[in-house]
Amino acid sequence: MRVSKNFLNDYVKVDDLDFHELAEKMVFCGNEYESIERLSDATGLVIGEVVECVDHPESDHLHICQVNTGKETKQIICGAPNVRAGLKVIVAEVGAVLPGNITIKKAKLAGLESNGMICSLEELGLDSKYLRPEDKEGIHELPLDAPVGEDAIHYLGYDDEVIDFELTADRADLMSMLGMAYEVGAIYDRKVTYPETEVETISEDVSEVHTLSVETKDCPIYLGRMVRNVQIKESPMWLKNRLMASGIRSINNVVDISNYVMLEYGQPLHFFDSDALGRDVIVRNAKEMEEMTTLDGNKRVLGPDDLVIANKNEAVCLAGVMGGLNTEVEENTKNIFIEAAIFDALKIRNTARHILRSEASSRYEKGIDPNRTRMAIDRACYLLNKYAGGEVLSGCLVHDTTSKEDKKISITLEKINQVLGMDIPKDKVEESLLRLGFTFEGNDPYVVSIPTRRLDVNIKEDLISEIGKIYGYHKVIGKLPVVEEKPGTYLPMSKMIKNTRKYMNGVGLNQVITYSLTSLDLVDKYVMNKGDNIVLLNPLSEERRVLRKSMIQSLIDVYDYHHSRHMDDLQIFECGKAYYQIEDEMIEENLVTGLLSGTYLSTSWKQDAMVSDFYLVKGIVEGFLNYLGLNRRYQFRTNDLNKDLHPGRSCSVYVDNECVGYLGQVHPKNHKKELYVFELSLDKLLSKKVRMVKYKEISKYPVVHKDVAFVVNIDTPSEELMNVIKKTGGRLLTEVTVFDVYKGENVASDEKSIAYALTFQDQNRTLEDKEVTEIFHKIIENVEKKCNAKLRDK
Amino acid sequence: MNEKINSLKQEVEQKLKSVSTMKELNEVKTFYLGKKGPISALSSMMKDLSVEEKREFGSALNKLKQEVNLMMEEVRIRLEEEELNRRLEKEKIDVTLPSTSVHFGSVHPLTQVIDEIEELFVSMGYDVVEGPEVETDLYNFEKLNLPKGHPARDAQDSFYITEELLLRTQTSPVQARTMDANTEKTPIRVICPGKVYRRDDDDATHSHQFTQIEGLVIDKDISLADLKGTLEVFARKVFGEDREIRLRPSFFPFTEPSLEVDVSCMKCGGKGCSVCKGTGWIEILGSGMVHPNVLRACGYDPEKYTGFAFGIGPERVAMLKYGISDIRAFYTNDKRFLEDFNRVKGSEE
Missing domain, CATH: 3.30.56.10 (Phenylalanyl-tRNA Synthetase; Chain B, domain 1)
Structure with missing residues (x-):
């Protein structure tokens, strides 16, 4: 809402106040402003009279003018086509500053001295939407009674200051100058004065010309008055200035009056051409698919949720939003039917949303003071009488169900x-x-x-x-609330996520946060056993249309960003959610997802860099599961593989026989680069009960080491052997590691050799050679038998 | 006999002088101290001596053994030292070469801000609670005093899934959920961090996805002074000890009174600079006293209980704190950006 100082001063005295200070005070009453400015920033302009004007002998368009600026008569060379002797004009004297920081200097034009400039309105810095073509093409012609020598900006009223307030949604009342006057009045303890509305009427009554029928519950108040024989012409300067200050373009005196009254009272009015409207004024809901052409020339298709004003034949106005073309006030309109009404805010809001927003609809949406409706219509009659020469009919058509009580x-x-x-x-x-x-x-x-x-x-x-x-x-002096003392708590999932982040950071992964919305093309990638998509009705773009069900693609996008900037070494993770629905239930599943590519650890000048591979990702996941206290409860399986991962370089992760996620290389069909990823369900991991950490004494007794190597079929998973070794080794076998995997010379081409280092130890005593050897031989025997393996000779 | 002992001693001394390796030393040691060595030979001569002579010779021989041992020990130490020095010389590397890329993973700057705020409020007895991102119209709007058609809904253009289901536009629905879920209707002190979504095109200052932290306190006799005191603690923890805050009335449908909170500029301290646009103050969050309609909609009697609520934008906090000018940086995840924040934060100069 733009508030002009001159305009506001009509309702509460502000002309003695610093408008900047007023704006600041308004901020502390909850009314922030976007800007505060003068209509024109030009300085050093005076009213001058062109005393003499002759064509420049050496130019086809310049004129040599002698201009009286009160104190003196100076020579100004002017190129405007409309300059002539006898005009009152705006003179920018030497030293004047025009908008755009243009300082007027003494100049020579085609050999002749020019002591200033005669200005057009455009040169004063007014927004071109308020200007007529002649305001841009030629110098401005002031009224002949303009006082020579006086400040031209002040004379024109362009020294008015305007604050552009950003109103909060609740302050419907501030969408009027009167409302603003009350607010300012409250701050400065000043009285508000209402505008003049008393006007002499003719004996003819509006009810002789029009009849009103309101056929909808969505119009609590509808008033109609009439004015005859208006003269449509240009608005007076003050009216144009006030509309301009308020951001509204002047059309003609009659249309301007309707806008002016709306600005004063916050009550939108509509002026119909009474003759075009006809006798009947009907307020009703539009019919299904009813058509009407609004005054912007667009054909609108309406429905029963839209309100219209209609005559006997058709809808003639889209209530509260925009008038109809057929009943528009035009140049030759003589008689005006004035509507002042209140329509249901929600109905107007809906119509405005699907058709268009206007100054009127934005006021209706927020609500109108029912006590102002009558004042506004009377004010319009007063102004039409005063500024358009209209004859005001007596009487007022009234439909009113509103309460006016405080x-x-x-x-x-x-x-x-x-x-x-x-x-x-x-x-x-x-x-x-x-x-x-x-x-x-x-x-x-x-x-x-x-x-x-x-x-x-x-x-x-x-x-x-x-x-x-x-x-x-x-x-207000701040203090802390007096409340019960208690420790604050985190939700279990919050703690889980914190622990996850701690671990992932510890192993060198950077945390990222990416968008939850993705495209329909990508939403099913990398997803396992998830429900249906959650799709937006009103996305901003196809790229962000559906909630993601896996975060792997988002991390690949982060990789691609870095790849295109030649940063291929990346270790990242995200804690976020998968979103999907199963039947009507919306599910948000917490995930941790990681991506590794390129070098994980290196010394730049050495050759032995550690490059991300399957085993690194597996190690990170394994370490994570151990960190969560799930050691001995998880398995990596090669069934239920994720179809978007490399079938030979991926596995699913099981905890207590439930699949909690997967890891491996991104399928080469999806990405050219070797990217390793993992994705685990934190919800599933959190559901696993983990016992409290318990102290276990570290054995004081010596350990016995044994090495053994087996030759097995090349496709035998090493884990099979490991499981047999562990099972056979029992309690005394405290550690098994693979220390070599060998294919090649001395091993058949369809076989591989795997070497294991075994560690035996007892908690309570020194082991005897004999018993270790016994277990060791049992292990060899079982592995050979169960895994179709051969002991490899030393 | 003593002559023999002396000459043997001298002989050993001579020998040891030329020893330059541990191996030679061991050879000398084995030769002289061995069972068949000259010292042994001397002691075998003892049996022919008188008791008196035996004692004398015996002690001289013992002394010789001790001296030889001592001499050999000295040589051993010398040799070890020499060997260590050789080794050190050999092992010398160019310590000025670049190091191995040991890397501690970075915490996303938004998470850092959220963690810091969570920890502060948890230390003041607040519980951290969460709610769904796919939210119902009921909780996102209606229970928060934003009935359908309320003009204030315009400020929060939403992504809808169905007519009744949307991506939450704020974390405030978690307030309503927390109050609803508290069947005993006892006092509440919570903060609710999380992702929110608005139907805005992404640019330097808008993001269709961002984060919020909602705070809510419900108790008997909670006033605006309690809100201000609490937010003072927040502002000073997050923006520095010397910060002041000021309250400016505003409008949010779910609070009355509603207040914008400004903090004195962390850059200039309130004198006015480019960060605060010369005002000395920066708008940081919205807050207010919980609207009676919200309390009522969630089963609390507004005659008995009052409360305050506030909503913090971690993006805004991080942008102000670290001078980040483009909100998209948080979601681009450029590793250079992320790693810039991967450190203990220094104090203000």
């Missing part, structure tokens, strides 16, 4: 201070109420009357907020 809120001083945490004295509370224009009865408890203009003040807390504003929130 709201009553009863409140105590204690409640006010309890909510604000302050100790506002009684007299200050009373003073605040009176400044706000709220009267009250009683003496703590108070019964406060809230005028209908304040649609936003309905309950005690609303009122307390208003009192706080006027008294000043800066006076």
